[in-house]
Amino acid sequence: MHLSLLFTVLVGGEIVDLVGETGAVAKVVLLVLLVFSVISWAIILSKWSLLRRARVQSGRFLRAFRKAQRLNDMAAVADQFRPSPLVAVFEGGFEEYRRQGAVSSGVVKNPTSIQRAMQIAASEELTRFERNLPWLAITGAVTPFVGLFGTVWGIIDAFHGLGTAGAATLRAVAPGISEALITTAAGLVAAIPAVIAYNLIGSSIRSFAARGDDFALEMLNAVDRAQPQTQGQSAYRTLEPEVRR
Template identity: 70%
Template sequence: MAIHLLAFAQSGELTSLFSNTGLVARAVLLILMLFSLFSWSIVVAKWSLFRRAKVQSGRFVRAFRKAQRMQDVAAVAEQFKPSPLVSVFEGAYEELRRQGPRLNVTSIQRSTQIAASEELTRLERRLPWLATTGAVTPFIGLFGTVWGIIDAFHGLGDAGAATLRAVAPGISEALITTAAGLFAAVPAVIFYNMYMNNIREFGARMDDFSLELLNTVERGSNAPAPQRGVEVVER
């Protein structure tokens, strides 16, 4: 379909159709084009963000499991920054450093939950625009369709006879705006669903990492302070 649209545009017929449309249809097409361009900018940016986050998350987990101390992980965490797991670790590590010899695991768990929530909010940023595009643009295109049909009937009335020449401009506008609305909506819906699935996977991955991190803290093998004599307090 994309190849046919590209060939259609290169042939100059698309430009010709746009130049022959009315003012309302042009306004509708311009609005749909703006929706589509902004949506595609989000799609490309999020694609890169999620790809880097997934790669760096795997590397960070491997580095965490190989480290002997949490200080070692904190020293290299910055290079894995695209991963949301880094923020979860840093939240727990900062809370752990602020505590004294009495280790409160519950407060560390709350820190990981806050960091995970902030990361999910960051990952979801601007994605509602894709949902809005998928929901709104078909109706914008439908408005152009209805207007084109109205123009077709006006042309039919002015001509006084049911000829193709009388109704062709209005029908053409209707079909163009319908296609433009679908062209803007369909990719937005596809990528929105794909990215929301990725975010759910990151949420589950952060939950699993938080549990693994808390287990490490409770064992006391990787804590930043000497662990002999440390009392673990749970509330």
Template identity: 60%
Template sequence: MVWTLALALHFLQEDAASVPPANTASSSAIAEMIHNSGPVAFAVLVLLLLASIFSWTIMLSKWSGLGRADKQSKRFLRAFRKSSRLSEVATVAEQFRPSPLVSVFNEIHDEYQRQNGGRGLPRNPIALERAAATASSESLTLMESRMTWLATIAAIAPFIGLFGTVWGIIDAFHGLGTAGAATLRAVAPGISEALITTAAGLVVAVPAVIGYNQLTARLREQGARMDDFGRELLNAIENAAMVTPTQPPQPPTPTYAAEELPRRRAF
């Protein structure tokens, strides 16, 4: 009895060692399905792969750029709030160039200089507000570049995968008609193409949708931050101009001619 149990355990161990791992089997099955795909399904998969690479490139570059902009904006705000003169901020503003707040500051500062040389109350505050709005719009438009491509990929990737799905179903029915019998061997290639293209479309679309929504929210935050900074800068200009003491005009010193000076009395 003991020898029988030992022999059975030995055979079970050999069978377990001969079975490949689940991950290896699944990965090899996916690779085999891709390899056995038809030209249309393969073209769909290549197109989805290129779209996925492009979308991830956009997301990573935008995420990195917005991170640098946030970091430089915080540093610029600290420097701006510590300084007491706009000229001092203007000299160091270029150090924080990745920040969109620098563009807003430069536009307002330049307009303020054109109006009255950077001293006193601005003659046209509405022009300063327009300069701030223009700078904010230009910076936001620059940061939103290529976002439409990300939205397009997120929208059309499932439909590209659906096209591969429909083509795979057509191929499956064609194989069924050619074989003349409803067998699994006749419909398996077409069904596998349909399923793998559907999965590929979802794999491309889902990260693109998530990335687009997250980046859009961060861009809205950048726009609101630029608007707030523009109002803060305008308030700082008006407050600095109002608290600047103005020297009253001094009366002219009277001058006398030599013959008009009073003569001293001789004793």
């Protein structure tokens, strides 16, 4: 009850009044920080939703892939597991598998090309997941300095007011000091969530990248098993140096 009342007073009263009393420069600084913060939160919420759905769908996709009897069966239902990045990796490899005529013959002419196709697909998915992520890093790095600029300007204004008044009175310096403090706080409010989200989202994306590499190996094993025994053994020997690198 007391915390709720305090929050209401601060947000609905004092902070709004402080912002209203700031000078033109401070208002511009606060507007810039607000734009950074709004865009950052839009990216954070969008990425959180994407990663959450991708995590769930990746688990479902892996279970379906491991139960599938044939690669053709998995290709027919792969689309329903989007936005999992594993779907793109699978489709990249399967498209190359199909292009070599292995769907009908069961014989892969160039297993290494399947591996390369999956690596390209994984790289494209990584790029897609990282889209707009640099904005969070920029927000975390820039907004504290934007707030600092407002702080410096507020201090300059405070000293200017002190010189105009001719006496070191609280009335002379208080507006400039409050202006300085509110821009500093706004800069931190914009920066802290962006930095935290950038690191957490980046960690999740790296986890997806590692999972994609592991799945590519599973896909290669499935391709190897789908071939006639003699051909499968030769394909394994061809792929082994690539995988170890």
